[in-house]
Amino acid sequence: MSLIAIENLSAGYGEIGVLFDVSMRVEAGEVVSIIGANGAGKSSLLKAMSGLIRPTAGTITFNGENITQLPADEIVERGLVHVPEGRRLFSLMTVYENLEMGAFSKHAQKDFKKNLEDVHKLFPRLAERGKQLAGTLSGGEQQMVAIGRGIMSSPKVMMFDEPSLGLAPVLKKDIFAAVKRIAVEYGTTIVLVEQDVMNSLAISDRAYVMEQGQIVIEGTAQELLKDPHIKEAYLGV
Ligand SMILES: Nc1ncnc2c1ncn2[C@@H]1O[C@H](COP(=O)(O)OP(=O)(O)O)[C@@H](O)[C@H]1O
Ligand SMILES: [Mg+2]
Numbered sequence: 001m002s003l004i005a006i007e008n009l010s011a012g013y014g015e016i017g018v019l020f021d022v023s024m025r026v027e028a029g030e031v032v033s034i035i036g037a038n039g040a041g042k043s044s045l046l047k048a049m050s051g052l053i054r055p056t057a058g059t060i061t062f063n064g065e066n067i068t069q070l071p072a073d074e075i076v077e078r079g080l081v082h083v084p085e086g087r088r089l090f091s092l093m094t095v096y097e098n099l100e101m102g103a104f105s106k107h108a109q110k111d112f113k114k115n116l117e118d119v120h121k122l123f124p125r126l127a128e129r130g131k132q133l134a135g136t137l138s139g140g141e142q143q144m145v146a147i148g149r150g151i152m153s154s155p156k157v158m159m160f161d162e163p164s165l166g167l168a169p170v171l172k173k174d175i176f177a178a179v180k181r182i183a184v185e186y187g188t189t190i191v192l193v194e195q196d197v198m199n200s201l202a203i204s205d206r207a208y209v210m211e212q213g214q215i216v217i218e219g220t221a222q223e224l225l226k227d228p229h230i231k232e233a234y235l236g237v
Contacts, residue, residue, distance in 0.1 A: 009058035079156030091135025102152030
């Protein structure tokens with residue numbers, strides 16, 4: 001049984017359809033990328049999975065349970081955790097307070113100490129900067145807090161939306177390395193949405209390509225790196 005199974009999912013905003021008949025699977029322990037151009041529907045797919053937009057058709061099964069119509073907080077409670085695009089921190093709260101905000105579920109409260117240790121091990125800078133206001137951090141540091149807040153929720157699956165967006169190349173590398181470490185060291189399953197296709201395929205087992213709200217290609221990261229259409233459209237080679 002797949003950890004996540006999405007079958008024939010459609011969703012949108014009001015009258016406007018954005019996702020059309022999307023099916024995908026994620027196995028426990030995998031790193032799976034979703035790639036595609038701006039506006040393809042990648043963020044909308046993550047929002048549907050985390051209960052932020054309501055599917056109009058199809059089902060999302062997580063850990064054997066149909067979660068298609070569950071409220072967002074109950075989806076987090078089950079361990080499916082979304083690290084949204086643009087970080088979404090509380091800029092007038094400290095780093096530590098932002099991390100605390102991730103720990104609202106019962107699970108997360110029980111594991112608070114261990115999760116905080118994990119965050120500090122992954123990003124030692126956040127231990128040094130605990131009392132700093134989040135709004136005064138650099139972009140890369142803010143992304144670390146956003147990821148750290150996700151870890152504080154005791155995730156089984158972390159879904160990242162464009163974690164490297166807007167960061168300098170050296171910081172991008174750090175973020176991809178951190179995502180990989182979360183998978184390898186904690187066994188967390190990863191769904192990674194990125195426009196940096198080369199770096200995301202490099203840390204992924206498999207990937208799905210979205211165009212205009214549909215899955216058009218799926219394969220192992222190795223297969224996609226060799227695919228002529230992917231090379232031309234997404235890798236620029
Ligand atoms: N809040 C919204 N209201 C209406 N349309 C939206 C909203 N968010 C995204 N869309 C539309 O949904 C489509 C897919 O967007 P999105 O999921 O953000 O794509 P991606 O993350 O791949 O760039 C786009 O046409 C976008 O304009
Ligand atoms: Mg997006």
